[in-house]
Every structure is written in C-alpha cells, then in structure tokens.
Amino acid sequence: MNPTDLALQLWPAAASATAVETDWLILAFTVLTLLLTVPVFVAITWFAIRYRQGEEADRSHGNVRSVLIEISWMLIPFLLTLIFFVWGARLFFISKQVPGDAMVVEAIGRQWMWKFQHPTGQSEINDLHLPIGQPIKIRMISQDVIHNLYLPALRMQMATLPDRYTELWFKADRTGSYRLYCSEYCGTDHSKMDGTLTLMTQADYAAWLQNAGARQGGQAGAGRAVYESYACGTCHDPGAKVRAPSLAGLYGREVKLADGRIVTADETYLRDKILNPNRQKLAADYKQVMPAFRNVIPNDDLDRLVAYLKSSGATAQQEATP
C-alpha cells in the first residue's frame, strides 16, 4: 500500500523523462549556486581570521576600480543564472504543449477528496491508476475552494479552480506506486486529501479497468472517502459532538420507527435515509437535524457510501465498544 517503506528518503523517485530532466536542472543549478556562494563564505571566514583586530596584516589599499568590479559582479552571475531561466522556461513550455493523442482523465477536487474518471467511464476516489508509455492529460476542476493536484514523481502540479478547467499532462515511463497530494491549503482535512498514483504497464492498466468496477473492496474503500468528504462522521462517529444514531453494524439490523413499524436496515433503507432523512423517523429520541442529500450527493457516490456502510458494520462496531 505504501509507495515506500523507507524511514529516510533523500531523493524522490522520478517516473518520467521530464522529471529526470527537472532533477538535472536543479542539480546543475546547485553546482552554479555553490560556485557563486562558496567563495563568498570562504572569503568572509578567511577575512574574519586574517584581518582580526590586532593581527599583523597588510591593510594597505591601492586604487580599487570599483565601477568595473561592481558591474562585473552584478552582470556575470546574472547572465549565468539566466541559463537556468531559459532551461526552466523550455521545460515549462514543453509541459504546456499537450500531444494530440493524449488520453484524457477527468479530475474533480473537493473538500477533501479527489475523484478521477477514466475515459472508459470507471472512476476512483483519491487513488489514480494510469498506464505508462502513453501521454496522459488530466483535466480538472474544483467543486468548492482552490485545490492543487500534485504528482511529485512526475515533478508536476496544477491548481484546481472552482470556476474553470485547468490541465496538466505527462508521459510516465516507470511503473510503481507514488504519492499524489493536494498542495493548495483547502481547509480542515487538507492534509488528508492525498492518495496513491499507481503507474502500470498498458496491459496491466487494461486489466485493472476490467476489474475496477467489480471490486467490492475498492467500492467500499472509496465509500469511506465519500463518508469523510461529506463529513458524515461529524455527527455519526462515536464521540461526535452532535448526538446522532451510530451507524456501526446498522446494516441488516432491525430498526424501530416512530410510527411503530419495524424495518430492516437494508440498502434501500440506507439510501432513503441519506436522501430524505425526515421520512422514516426513528422511535428513539433523536432530534431530526440531518440535512437531506437528495440532489446533493451524486448517484455513484451514494452507491459507494452505501457499500461502505454495509462493509463497515463489523469493524465499526468493534471500534465503538471500548
């Protein structure tokens, strides 16, 4: 599950040619930086020792051609650094020219989850599976605040804005699991808005697409993200401030309603209670405060949420009882 199990990492994995070139760019820039700064640091230290008050030293000054010195130590470093401006701008422009044959993946950011949709229709939450050796364009938008999709292994990120589409593209060439993040601060659970980017061979990707829709574990896992993104836990988690019925082990149990009926909490019941909580009031003494999610939660998310509630019963119950 973890992209890396290393306790201490000193250089990030690079999964594309652009990422490798970005590394070369920063390494070369660091060499220039050292050339420009080490002499200054050595000089300051050396002068501080050599010319300490009381030390015998030659302090006589000839005529210093200060204008020439000033202009040369202004211009030479500036022109040298401009090499890196040009190199960086070139790489930047390449990263803006999307190839015509790029595969388009849609991304939606919202507090605090990512939703990715593949061109073939499959979608996933927070995790992203993609093939290597194929240009991929991620077209994205935000549902609320500004987010930023950050793929460090590709040395690439782009803001996700609420009012227009933005995009980034890359062509990965190394398989493996890497981190993906939201890098623009977006509120309470900003730091939990991360996931795993899995780069796979084209064949593996095709196989993954086949199986993705059917995998119940994946569905329930994604449902957990939906549960968090709608902040259901604010009221329904054990120990929450607002007192609301616990959802632990609810699925399949019998529920007593206010009108005296006893119903089984099946999928339909869960769906109805989410979409229109006021309809089947519970017999127990709860204040009816839950908002209706009809027209708020998309159907695919609702499916995942119900799948999560179904699967989480047993484990959630264990967590709830101390």
Add this chain to the structure above:
Amino acid sequence: MNSGSMTSGTITDGPALRDPHTPDSRLGHGADYLHAEHTLRSWFFTTDHKRIALLYLASITAFFVIGAVTAGLVRLALVVPDGQVFTNDTYNKLFTIHGVVMVWFFLIPSIPATFGNFLIPLMIGARDLAFPKLNLASWYVFMTGAIFTLVSVVLGGVDTGWTFYTPLSTAFSNTWVVPALIGVTIVGFSSILTGLNFVVTIHTMRAPGMTWFRLPIFVWTHYATSLIFLLATPVITVALILLIAERAFHIGVFDPAYGGDPVLFQHLFWFYSHPAVYIMVLPGMGVISEIVPAFAQKKLFGYKFVAYAAIGLASVTFFVWGHHMFVNGQSDLASVAFSVLSFAVAVPSAVKVYNWTATIHKGSLKLDTPMLYAMGYIGLFVLGGLTGLYLATLAINQHVHATYFVVAHFHYIMVGGTVLAFLGGLHFWWPKITGRMYSEAWGRISAFLIFIGFNVTFFPQFILGYLGMPRRYHVYPPEFQFLNILSSAGSTILAVGYIFPMVYLVYSIWFGKRAPANPWDARGLEWTVASPPPAHNFLTEPQAPKIPYDYPIQARETGRQHS
C-alpha cells in the same frame, strides 16, 4: 536645533563630540530621554520618536513570543506523521496564528518601527520625525489592529493561513475571518502613516550639510522601504476590504458562486505581499550595512551602488508578484515574464552581499555579537536568495511550489534575513538605546545557538520539499518523519537561542555596565550623542560628516566621484 541652555560660544566645538573617547561634561545622566519623565502618561502619550520606538519594541516582542510559541507547537505536532497531537482544525489554526502574527505584527513593523523610529532622526541630525503626533497615532493604530486580531484568535481562531486565499476565506471557513482581517487592514494604515512620516522626515529634516549621499545606508533602505509602505499597502487594504465585503455582504468579487474570480485575490494579495518581502528585507540590509563597516573599521565598499541597489530593489519588486502563481492558472506568457523579472531582482541583492564581503577585506575586524549576527545574516540571506531563484525557475517551481521547499526558502529570508538583522541591530544599538552594556559572552553564545538552531530547523525542509512534502500538512507520509524530527529538534535549539537575549538584555537594563557614547568606535551621528540620547537628541547643532562611513581604513575607489 539649538538647546536653550547652551551659550552660543560653545556651539562651534561640535566636532569634538565626535571623538568617542572625550567624555562630554555637559551630557550628564538624568536629562536623557529615558529619565526625562517617569509617569505612565509620559510614555503612552509621548511624541518622542525614541520612546515611541520603545513602545513598538515592547509590542513586537510580545507578538514575536506569540508567533514563536505557535511555531513551537506546529513543530511539536509534526514530530509524528499521523497528526495525533492536535486535531486538524487546531493545527490549521496554529499555523495561521503563527503566520499572521509573525508576518503582519512582527516582521513588517520590526526594524522600521523600532530602529527606524529611534535612529532616523538621530542619523540625519533631526530633533524628531516630521510628524511626531502622527508617529504616536500610528502606534495606537497598530495596537488597535493587533487587538482585533488577537480577539479573533482567542475567541474563534482563524484557519485560512496568513494568505487568506479565496474562496476558502470568504465562503468555506467557519472561523473568525472578518475580525482578523479587520485587524490586518488597520495595521496596514499604521504602515502607511509610518512610511509617510519617514519619507517626509528624510526629505525635509536633514541637518545642514547632510546631503543625500552622506546619509547612512540605513536611512537609504528605510527610504526605499517607506516608498513600498506608501505605494503597496493601499492595495492590500483594498483587497482585504473587498474580501470582508464579500464575506459579510456576499458582494461577488472573488467567489465564483457570485460571479467573482478567486485568482484575482491572489494577484491583489501578492501585489502587496511580494513587495512586503522587501519591507522586511531592506531595513535588515540597512542594519547590516551599518554593522559591517563599524566592526571592520572600514568604509562601506561601493556606498553609492549599495544606496542605488536599495532603490532598485524597491522598484523591481513591484513587478514580480506573478511568480507566486506559476501553477495557479496564470497565463503561460505572464509566467515567463515574471520568471525572468524575478531573476533580475537577485542582482541588487547580490550587489549588497558582495559589497559587504569586500568591506571586510583588509579591514580591522572585531568579532563582537552584532558582527556575528551580521555574518550569520549574510550566510543565511545568500542561501535564501539563491533558493528564491530556484523557485523562480518555471520547471522547478512546477515541482516545489507550495511544498516545504518554499517554507524553507522564505524562512531563510525572513528569519535568516530579518530576524538576524533585527537581533544584530538590537545588540549594536542596545547601548545607545538603554545606556547599558550587555554580557558579550552570552551575546556570542546566543548568536551561535541561533545560527546553528536555525540551520538544523530549516535546512532539512529544503530536502522535504524536494521530496514532495506539501506545506500546511498536519498528517504526512511516514517516510518524511526523520527529517521532520530533525527540524523539530533544531527548533528547540533555536528557541533557547531566542530566550537567552530576552534574559540577558533585560538583565542589563538594571545591572549592565554603563555604556559610553560610542562603545563600538562607530561613525554616524547617532554615536555623537550620549547613551542614552538626551530627550532633545542634539544639544549642539549636529555636524554632518564630509563623507559617510568615515572610518580609519578607506579604500581609494576610483571611477566615480565623491559627493
């Protein structure tokens, strides 16, 4: 300028005052600004620029403590990767308090409001600032703004980060954003008033003979800073008022839900906040340009270039704000233009660093506490500046934008630059301000501790950033834990380094050795008056020096004329 008690016959011996070893019998203690009056009223309603500087010093020290404690709590939380120490909301509020307090209530006023206030009239040979009452008013405005923000922090907290990005701040944050913003907006007016006062003072209050090219670089950098105060601050004021209006009255400016543009806020915000970096950095450069010649006993190398570089920085800094938005949906062509302009900003900064180094060359060096801070400053500022060029490089920015690389970069500039210059200046002018000497040994120990603690805290963050750890992350992947622990460990050393000066400096006020008028054998008019200075600054008409930095060792610089 002539004090009433003086007889006209003694005025001509002004230059004798400039010899530090000749005590002046006329300057007895008791008449100095600290002891002129003792009532609370004489402090809180003073119009003496020196007393107002001390009011500011006390207030910004308090804010520094708040900012430092919250930074410590943030570092504490980041020792573990799974966010077990605080809730996410608490963590977000902590780093917001840290940022808001440190940037708006400590760094921006730090050097100008304290040393600028105290020294500019003394350095140019003036009785006070041009508008003494306005000067006092600006402190009250500052405190009013600060109280708004403190109240909002205590009552509800703010969780938007110090940058207040929309639409998070207008539509999604449930915290006390509006009072916090009102506070920051009010504090902006204090900056504008201080800037106005400095500009008018430097233009109109210079002593006879004090021409522009005889001014210390400290005055030049404060002139440049004041221009930024005057020209940039109104933009952030407008931006924050628009934000308050949108949040309170749903007027659509930034929130797309009301037809606004969220990135517009970032443009307005950084149009001020990038120049604001130079509000924090330029006064620090001024402090270092005073300390280095004094402790090398040598004229500042390339005085005119350094003076022009200050004005150059203050001008070019207005044209680089877009480098904060390379990956925020700004047009690609604009990004390229902002990138190359950002490279150009490095030029005047480099001039200063090379000139300080050249000043030390063949000097006669004393490595006392202020000089240690100045040397530490040069090292950290160079690293901070050059990593700024990395960030200005478009392709690198696409990777490290909004990561810990940025956090490390701006702490090297803000702490490495402004805070070290502030502490260097505090130790340099402490004898002048208080009339007392502090413990030199403790001063050197804390200068070392701060330098080492700072580097252990922030250097690992460059690596964390390049590895891809986003900033403002409470919960982070376990592979980043080692470097985070290292960083937190460094911050404890840094904290000790900060606590020492607070103790031995305060101790020196009562128990320190009395300071002579010029303990460092420094040049500049502020060293010609007693320590602490008389309430009226100059008892005789100050004599402007023929050349600035009139030290025993002078390199003969050719290719330009002295004024």
